Amino acid sequence: VTATLESFRPARRLLIGAWVAIVASVSPLSAQEKPAPPSTTIERQRGPDLTELPLEALMNLEVTSVAKKPQRVADAAAAIFVLTQEDIRRSGATTLPEALRLVPGLYVARQDSNVWHVNARGFTGRFSSQFLVLLDGRAVYTPIFGGVVWSLVDTVLEDIERIEVIRGPGASLWGANAVNGIINIVTKRAHDTQGGLASGGGGTEERGFGTLRYGAKFGDVAVRAYAKYFNRDEFVVNQPGHEGAGDAWEIFRSGFRADAEVSEHDTVTLIGNWFKGSVDETVRMATLASPVLASKEFSQPVQGLDVTARWVRTFSATSSLQLQLYYDWSRLDTLRVPVSLRTYDGELQYRFPLGSFNDIVTGVGYRHHHFDSEPGNFAIFVPPTADLHLFNIFVQDDVTLVQKMLHLILGTKIEHTTYSGLEWEPNARLLWTPAPNHTLWGAVSRAVRTPSIAERQETVSAVAPPTATVPIPTVVTTHAGSNPSNGFQSEKLLAYEIGYRGQVRPELAFDLVAFYHYYQGLQLDELQTVSLQPTPVLHADITSRFKNGFDSEVWGIELLAEIDPARWWKCRVAYTWTERHDFRRVKSIFPTNTTRAPNQHGYVRSMLDLPEGFELDVTPRWVSDLPKGNAREYIELDARLGWRWRAVELALVGRNLLHAEHPEFEGVLPVAVQREVLFKATLRF
Amino acid sequence: LRGGRFIRIGFRVAVVLLLIVGVGPPALGDTVEDSTVKAAILFNVARFTEWPTTSFGSDAAPMVLCVVGADPDGAMERLDGKTLKGRSLRVRAAADGGLRACHIAYVGPDHPDLREVVKAAEQFGVLTVSDADRFARKGGMIGLVNEGGKIRFEINLKAAQQAGIKLSSQLLKLASIVRN
Numbered sequence: 001v002t003a004t005l006e007s008f009r010p011a012r013r014l015l016i017g018a019w020v021a022i023v024a025s026v027s028p029l030s031a032q033e034k035p036a037p038p039s040t041t042i043e044r045q046r047g048p049d050l051t052e053l054p055l056e057a058l059m060n061l062e063v064t065s066v067a068k069k070p071q072r073v074a075d076a077a078a079a080i081f082v083l084t085q086e087d088i089r090r091s092g093a094t095t096l097p098e099a100l101r102l103v104p105g106l107y108v109a110r111q112d113s114n115v116w117h118v119n120a121r122g123f124t125g126r127f128s129s130q131f132l133v134l135l136d137g138r139a140v141y142t143p144i145f146g147g148v149v150w151s152l153v154d155t156v157l158e159d160i161e162r163i164e165v166i167r168g169p170g171a172s173l174w175g176a177n178a179v180n181g182i183i184n185i186v187t188k189r190a191h192d193t194q195g196g197l198a199s200g201g202g203g204t205e206e207r208g209f210g211t212l213r214y215g216a217k218f219g220d221v222a223v224r225a226y227a228k229y230f231n232r233d234e235f236v237v238n239q240p241g242h243e244g245a246g247d248a249w250e251i252f253r254s255g256f257r258a259d260a261e262v263s264e265h266d267t268v269t270l271i272g273n274w275f276k277g278s279v280d281e282t283v284r285m286a287t288l289a290s291p292v293l294a295s296k297e298f299s300q301p302v303q304g305l306d307v308t309a310r311w312v313r314t315f316s317a318t319s320s321l322q323l324q325l326y327y328d329w330s331r332l333d334t335l336r337v338p339v340s341l342r343t344y345d346g347e348l349q350y351r352f353p354l355g356s357f358n359d360i361v362t363g364v365g366y367r368h369h370h371f372d373s374e375p376g377n378f379a380i381f382v383p384p385t386a387d388l389h390l391f392n393i394f395v396q397d398d399v400t401l402v403q404k405m406l407h408l409i410l411g412t413k414i415e416h417t418t419y420s421g422l423e424w425e426p427n428a429r430l431l432w433t434p435a436p437n438h439t440l441w442g443a444v445s446r447a448v449r450t451p452s453i454a455e456r457q458e459t460v461s462a463v464a465p466p467t468a469t470v471p472i473p474t475v476v477t478t479h480a481g482s483n484p485s486n487g488f489q490s491e492k493l494l495a496y497e498i499g500y501r502g503q504v505r506p507e508l509a510f511d512l513v514a515f516y517h518y519y520q521g522l523q524l525d526e527l528q529t530v531s532l533q534p535t536p537v538l539h540a541d542i543t544s545r546f547k548n549g550f551d552s553e554v555w556g557i558e559l560l561a562e563i564d565p566a567r568w569w570k571c572r573v574a575y576t577w578t579e580r581h582d583f584r585r586v587k588s589i590f591p592t593n594t595t596r597a598p599n600q601h602g603y604v605r606s607m608l609d610l611p612e613g614f615e616l617d618v619t620p621r622w623v624s625d626l627p628k629g630n631a632r633e634y635i636e637l638d639a640r641l642g643w644r645w646r647a648v649e650l651a652l653v654g655r656n657l658l659h660a661e662h663p664e665f666e667g668v669l670p671v672a673v674q675r676e677v678l679f680k681a682t683l684r685f
Numbered sequence: 686l687r688g689g690r691f692i693r694i695g696f697r698v699a700v701v702l703l704l705i706v707g708v709g710p711p712a713l714g715d716t717v718e719d720s721t722v723k724a725a726i727l728f729n730v731a732r733f734t735e736w737p738t739t740s741f742g743s744d745a746a747p748m749v750l751c752v753v754g755a756d757p758d759g760a761m762e763r764l765d766g767k768t769l770k771g772r773s774l775r776v777r778a779a780a781d782g783g784l785r786a787c788h789i790a791y792v793g794p795d796h797p798d799l800r801e802v803v804k805a806a807e808q809f810g811v812l813t814v815s816d817a818d819r820f821a822r823k824g825g826m827i828g829l830v831n832e833g834g835k836i837r838f839e840i841n842l843k844a845a846q847q848a849g850i851k852l853s854s855q856l857l858k859l860a861s862i863v864r865n
Contacts, residue, residue, distance in 0.1 A: 050725035051767060055859055058726050059837060194832045264822055264865050317797045684834065 077409055077429035077441040078170065079105060079499055079513040079558060083163040085188075090607055090617050092640035092653035093157070094206060094230070094678070097150045100183070101621065102605065103165045104574035105513065105558035107597045109623075109631070109664040112671040113205070113235045113247040114151040114279050120167045121180045121517055122554035122580040124597040124626075124665070129523075130179035130449050130491070132170075136187055136257075136271050138308050138326050141177055143369050143388060144339055146452030149332070151279050152302060153185075154253060156213050156226045158197055158682070161188040167558065168515060169427065169447035169495050176390075176415050176423060179447045179493050180517075189269075190215055190222035190259040196685040203653075203678025207231040220261045227254040234280070238663045238672035245671040246297035251277030269310040276303045281334075284668045285378070286463040288537055291473035293465055295669065298377075304330035315352075318359060322349040337376025337458075344368045359398040361411075366391055371453050379460045382480075386453050388418045407431040419451045420490045437503035442496075449491040455523065455546045456480050456487055463539075474540040475533075476589075478525045481545045488546040492520045511560040517553070522595075524549025526586035542589060549586040555579055568609035575602035593627040600624040615642040623664070631663045649682040720760035722836045723829050727761070727814045730827055730838070731769055731789055733853035737810045740788060741772075748772040749786055751779030751811075753802055754793030761791050787811050792825070799823050807848045821863045826850065828863070839863045 050058060081103050093099035097116035101108045107124055109117040119128040127147025133140045140153050164184040193215040200210035208231050215224035231250040236242045255273035262268055279300045284293040308326040315321070324347050331340040347365035354360055371386040396411030412426035427445030434440070459479040466472055481487045499513040525544035533541045556578030563571040577600050582592040603621035610616060617640040625633045637658050642651040654677050656662065661672035731748070741748075748769050752761050756778075765776040784790055784805045792802050792815035799817060803824040806813040813820075814827040821828030821839040826848070828839040840860040845852055 050721055051728040051764065053725060053729075055726065055729045055856075058722055058729065059835060059859065061722050061835065192831060261819065261822065 076166075077407070077431040077443060079167040079497065079511075079515075081105070081165050081167075081511070081560070083165065085158075085160055085162065088157055088160055088163070090615065090640060090642070091619075092617070092638065092651060092655070092678075092680075094209060094680075095150075096153055096155075096157070096163075096185070098655075099157070100163070100165070101603070102572075102574075102619075103163075104511070104560040104572075105167045105576050106165060106181075107576070107601055107623075110673050111665045111667060112245055112281070112669075113232055114249045114281070115247075116150040117665060118148065118150060118183070119180055119597065121515065122552075122556065122578040122597050123180060123595050125595045126667075128180075129452065130177065130181075130493075132178040132182045133185070134182070135185045136308060137310065137324055138271075138306060138328060139343075139345070142341065142452075143450075144341060144371060144453050146177070146449070146455065151249060152251075152275070152304065152330070152332075154228075154251070154275075155185070155187060155255075155273070156197075156211055156228055158199070158211070159187045159193055159213065159224070159226070159257075161186050161192070167513070168443070168497050168517075169425070169445040169493060176392075176413075176417070176425070176448055176450045176490075179449045179491070187257065187271075190224045190257050191217075193224045193257075194222065197682065198685070199680060199682040201651075201678060201680035203676055205233045205235075205674060205676040206678045207233055221258060222260075223256065223258045225254070225256040228252070235671050235674050236661055238661065238666065238670040242661075242672075245669065246282030246295070247280055247671065249277065249279040251275055251279075251302070253277075265314050267312050267314075269308075269312075271308040271310075272306065274305045276301075278302070282669055286465045286473065288463055288473055288475070288539060291463065291465045291537075291539075293668075301333045302331070304328070319352045320350075323347075324349075334376070337373055337379040337381065339371065339373045339381075341372075342370040354397075357400045359400075360395065361398075362393075362395040364391075364393045369453075378462055379458055381453070381457045382459060383457065386457060388453070389416075390418075391416045405433055415448075415450075417450050419456055420448070423448045423450070423490060439501045440499070441501075442498045445495050445497075447493045447495065449493075451488045451490065454480075470540060472539050473537070474542060476542045476544070478544045478546065488523065489521060489548055491522050491548065494518045494520075507564045509562040511558075511562075513558040514556070515558075516555045519552040519554070521548030521585075522550050522552055522582075522592075523547070524584070524586060524588050524592055525590050527588055544588065544590075547586050549584065549588055550592045551583045551585065552592075553581045553583075570607045572605040572607075573602070574605075576600065591627075594630075596627045598624040598626050598633075613644040615640070615644070617642070626665065631665050634659070634662045634664070636662065647684040651680045651682075653678050653680065718758060718760070719831060719836060720757040721763075723816055724760040724764055726829060726836055726838060727789070727791060727827075728764055728767070728769065728774075730814065730852075730856060731812065733856045734812055735851040735853075736788055736812070737849040740810055746772065747775045748788050750774060750776045750789040750791060751784060751787035752776065752791050752793070753779050753784075754796035756791070756793060784811050785809050789814065791815065792817060792820070794818075799825065803844070807844065810848050810850060812848075812850055813844070822865055824865050826852075827860075837861070841865065 083099065083103060087102055088099045091099045091102055097108055097118055100106055100118055106118065106120050109124060111117060111126060115126055117124045117126060117128055119131050123130060127145045129146035133148045133153065135153060141148055165181065167181040170178045170182045194217060195215055197213045202208045211226065211228045213224060213226035229252045232248060234248040235245045237245050253275040258270045260268045279302055280297060281300060282295050282297045284295055286293050306326065306328040310324045313321045326345050328343040345367040347363060349363035351361045367390040369388040373381040373384045392413055392415040394413035399408045401408055409429040412424055414424045416422050425447050427443060429441060429443040432440045457480050459477065461475060461477045464474040464476060495515060495517045497513060497515045501511045503509045523546060526547040526549055528543040528545055531541045533539055559575045561573045580596055584592060601623040603619055605619040608616045619638045620635060622635045623633065635658060636656045638655050639657060640651055640653045642649060656673055656675045659675060661674045663670055663672045750761065750764065756762055762776050764774055767774045779787060789812045790802065790806050792799060792813060794817045796817060803813060813825045815825050816829040821841040824844055826841055826845045830837050830839060838860050840852060840857065840862055842862060
């Protein structure tokens, strides 16, 4: 009987609380008598009462933080989304691009086990040249091919504080190549990663992975160091026989971060990373000696090192000065051509108020790239080296037109690069907050994508086997051309965007964006010559040049709804629709739509907190047809079952559960992404 | 009798469901919301704090906790009505300058200007607590920090002394001591 009574007590308390709340809310008299708002009465019944615990016990409790959206997100006049540490943890992702699938409006496709496309606003592609990616303030966008080699962008996922993703041009603050957007990956301060973390696991595609991280404090200096390794299995070729796609990979990575508070106003941060690994890739190629397509597997050694130093002086909440320097070296023996790159970068940023209505951010930056290459299997850089110098200066003013209501943001970046000369990228934004939880914004901006080293210095050559219409082999050669003034110039974008963000009810929030982009001079190879060559065997010879070959018009909408039916159940619905029209400016044997993203994609995500520390997260996602041949429409399902007990976390993750295999983007070698199941254990000490 | 048993079982099921829905997993699992832990730490720190004798009008006067800025999840508000050092604890929102009647000030993490609050608190002998970034280093008395998923606190002794507030040595043993 006692046990029954005991078990009823919390429920009775709850019922009394609810009753008081109802009475308090319907009766004005009792509301007056009780100064505490009605919701507090219920709130008091929720959650454990910890005030009776001694301090020592409180200090040993593991805490979680609700995904607090910083106020700044609501105040941003751009299509911004913040992926929190909690989002990343519960995504079950083992790589950054897989975690990015949860960003609304972003299109992520996995071409093979180690190649991802990450882009937005109607574009996709292996190098996604219009998307800038920063990891702890360091640009991981490579100027060699123009874009991001996602297989090499990695860190300890548990140490990431947040990933900010801005769709649309963010050029005035971030600079060139932030055309379709910017991904800013920010890791936690070393102060926030004290103690140890060990995680590891494996699965059907993950042959094995493990991470070890430890953080310690020496006076005012906090330091953490990590080491991480993974080995991933190959996928399969999407053709009868389903042979292995020869795209397995493994990378070992280690690094550190130190944060020091040197004075009340100054913080200094030092970050370093190093990695070494091997990334396999298989291509279908023919030679004139043997003009049939044959698969050839390459093992590509990769290696890199980077060091970043940052000093921030804070004068007040609205004024600060920041100096950042970094050095980055990497060497990739890609199958096309072995390349190495050294980057030296320095930038100074100053934020200050002017009067009481202007919040100004201004800065200068300089970057030097030294590039080196060797002749590759079917590509060569002429000349084999390059030295690029980039200077930039920017200013942005956030003008308060009406206090807490209306802001006008004006800014521009002026950039000078070795290849493209002077570029200027202005933008104007208007932010209107008619009510505290509702934001409307609009923006007009111009952005450029500067030429990559490949587009200025590379010659690529491939042999196509005989076909029914052309019964002899064809050699297709694309080159940069020797006259730079006639060569590939910057791609330009003029973008118009409007958006609404609102917390309609405590449990319901919306983020809606509509955009129109007009691109000028996108890259398309221009046909130069067609000839018949008798040696070494009779073949057709086609040459073309990298040119600003077509314009494109893209419009669309990006929607996100966040629905939290209960404290323990969160749902997200994302949907993106884009329409793209291309206009050719040159004659070419290549189609313009190889970079076309699907018209529609979206997902529904449910995150459920279950009793006893269990978590169940389910995400069905959908992608419509890609242009002919690249991939068909698909629906896939990702799920994660997690269990947390004290310092231990176990997770069982299933990815692409609906099909044994499905292609997301088919290159010359059509590779299918496989269903996979993995297990992960994490221990904090 | 049989029907009665079914009703009882049904009621138990309903209670379990209510518990899951109403109390929610934070009460059942081993991790808790950081705001709840921070509020509990604030409450416990106050237990080991001595205010200047002039701070309270009478023995029956309540202890006043003022919330400056945001109170995440209403965790501080939930302390209202508890008994602290033999006094009833009252929680109310405070405007920046209005700290005269407060004994404890909790400053929300996003509050734009900490210095003003800190100055006012020193003037009126108010214990200042915040989870804002480097609060204790900026002149606050108790800074709550999340270190690898656990809440720790930093004490700025000088700031407390200037306000005439004494912190027990038991607190000092558990905290890290910082200077501005």
